[in-house]
Amino acid sequence: MGEFELIRRYFAAAACARPGDELALGIGDDCALLELPPGEQLAVSTDTLVAGGHFPDPCDPFLLGQRALAVSVSDLAAMGAMPVAFTLALSLPAADPQWLNAFARGLDAMARQCGIRLAGGDTTRGPLCLTLSVFGRVPVGQALTRSGARPGDLLCVGGRLGDAAGALPLVLQQEQADPALAEPLLAHYWSPPPQLALGLALRGKATAALDISDGLLGDCGHIAAASGVALFVERERLPLSPALLAFAGREKALECALGGGDDYVLAFTLPPGELAALQAGADVHVVGWAEQGTGVHLLDAQGNEILAGRRGHVHFGG
Amino acid sequence: MGEFELIRRYFAAAACARPGDELALGIGDDCALLELPPGEQLAVSTDTLVAGGHFPDPCDPFLLGQRALAVSVSDLAAMGAMPVAFTLALSLPAADPQWLNAFARGLDAMARQCGIRLAGGDTTRGPLCLTLSVFGRVPVGQALTRSGARPGDLLCVGGRLGDAAGALPLVLQQEQADPALAEPLLAHYWSPPPQLALGLALRGKATAALDISDGLLGDCGHIAAASGVALFVERERLPLSPALLAFAGREKALECALGGGDDYVLAFTLPPGELAALQAGADVHVVGWAEQGTGVHLLDAQGNEILAGRRGHVHFGG
Structure with a gap:
């Protein structure tokens, strides 16, 4: 048995790899x-993370x-989906038991936090690279897509923006900060909590939704384009954390929020009448609205359209 | 828009990426x-192919x-599943339009042949590497697993063995052969037809099944271990193609069939009473049987247990 076959057995023994719930048969065949309750659809997404590109190399496994x-x-x-299972394709240069043990513990901790099970995968030798496919379930007709925003909807986000991008100099160990500032920023970079409860709460309410991975302006451009609306963002309403403001200052914090990426906070559009009930149960911030038109438009405190941060995102799709 | 975003749009425009049937929503969100008919389960598998390891680099895209x-x-x-959809995570060093065009055409041709749709994926810069997750559907309780073989079952394969392994010197351009020999061998390496019809025919009949990817003996070891039986393989009954015999000679052909890999032919166990009906509709060859015990045992023409080919697979799990 080769070392990579041993690794496969190692993952198969992880707590999150036990069959149960919708995972009828797990690793080994x-x-x-997977099973789906009647009337539900399976939501599927695949992401690749490359060492040195999507995360620092080396880093804590x-x-x-x-x-x-x-x-x-x-x-x-x-998508408003409930997690069911995931597969992991792991390419790594060598089978280091200590590295694998720590990596699997981190994976398992997040899997248990999210209620998701490891269904299978593959392990190959190569530069460190991970491809995960995740599977969730959502009742037919209730999935949140990017294409339903309508003029008059509010544009909202599910939490503070920019922390992960603001943490990058700390992640890359290019800068240091007081632990009281560094810890929440690093925590958001390394362990952004998937907003599953918010996604469920948005079913039947939000008209469009996505998770912000490339910065608010860029990702809002996807909603604007898919929905055929213009989105207006008020810079003064962007929710920013005290830690980010203290570490980076207001100008840099705004840049991180608008174009920095790695937030993994939901952005969504909502008819105004749905807002109050939603805010009663979730950390929801209105940051703008939808109108007839195209593109994403950033407004200053006086309502004038301005250029965005130094990344130069202005009129995505406009 | 970066070049990799352009690639994503390129795949999204492929014929096999159009939603339809069980793919309710495709690329772009x-x-x-995915939808499942009532009473069916979703079969999920993930495989990674690395350039230079799982296929020659460079090769025809x-x-x-x-x-x-x-x-x-x-x-x-x-698994006896019907194809539904797949995702593709593609890592490649540069976005070469010619390469991508040819690769996507090959992918699309096989997708249409198999009746499977491209549901999404990811594209990143890095050494050439592909991770595919495939999704199929199978009625609850009818999936073919590795664990149901029983003493007295026949051990069968769904076609000739060893062609792909025999083709390797041709694939790597280390040897040449008459086109009449080279073409069928190379065709099996580059385009092994998934035995979907056979998988469907085996539902409710085969007691265990898998596809041979690492050579008959090694893969039979997985059935033997999962089912808790011994499997006996009669070397003289292995089906070998005329092209392989002519190109490699009988001894080398047997080695390729027993331990060579890359066949992607189904191996399965079957109660003897099921054989005749199955053989009426499919190219099925009996190569051995299951008994109480453990491991895989290779027998010569006289029924004596022998060592396998030079890769030394003998008593897997035994």
């Missing part, structure tokens, strides 16, 4: 078998395991 | 959405596209 799964499950949250 | 999907869909055939 040609395929895993426990944190990498957590982050890789969190980032993928965030796509299920954005 | 946070998740794709059209053939690579065909082969990558065929190899993955073979896992659905082995």
